[in-house]
Amino acid sequence: MPDDVRDTAPDLAEIDYEEVSDFFDEKGAVELIALLDGEGYRFDEIDKLLDVSRGYLNDRRDEAVHLGLIVPDQAYRDDSVRRVWTLTALGHYLRQRMRHLGVTDSHERFINARREYQERKATFREWVADPESIEEYTEAMWADEQVHPKELPEDLKELFRQVDDDRF
Structure with missing residues (x-):
């Protein structure tokens, strides 16, 4: 060898x-x-x-x-x-x-979910650090405006499809 x-x-x-x-x-x-x-x-x-x-x-x-x-x-x-x-x-x-x-596949999804969570948490922290964005959001909620999307983003839809596909 x-x-x-x-x-x-x-x-x-x-x-x-x-x-x-x-x-x-x-x-x-x-x-x-x-x-x-x-x-x-x-x-x-x-x-x-x-x-x-x-x-x-x-x-x-x-x-x-x-x-x-x-x-x-x-x-x-x-x-x-x-x-x-x-x-x-x-x-x-x-x-x-x-x-x-299925351990490695679940582990990989877990790592990706953790990474996605960290990214989304960072996005939220950036948003919440801007008082103006909080005020705008609060005023829109008080005005009963549609501030949340009526449909889930495509990546979340895919995540829920995966969860449904993982059933026994």
Whole structure:
């Protein structure tokens, strides 16, 4: 095997299955493995995307390395080599099962919902910081003007369609 290709195939006899199971009971473990993919992420990217404290994330990363689920790797981005964390073969197998169970898809929607929430919260904070906009809005409400759209925005309609499609 070439020196630049790391063999991460698991030795099934060496896996401590109880430890692996216990790992996934810990806060942030499922989220970490669900997020990672073949391209890998820098630690600060993982920290930004997951709603888990940096301390927990450090612990989960170290435990995942110890269990043979992730490895440090290198990725070429922005004309430079960067250290990233990526799944091992065992990590890929477990993530594949997560995918089949819908965990990774739900996790991705959760991350996107959090990002969308942050964007909308920022928009609201900008709006509420302008006293004139509050006054205009309040006066329109008092005048019984239609200040809210009668129809949901297209992105919200799609979100509700997805929720309806996810029923059992």
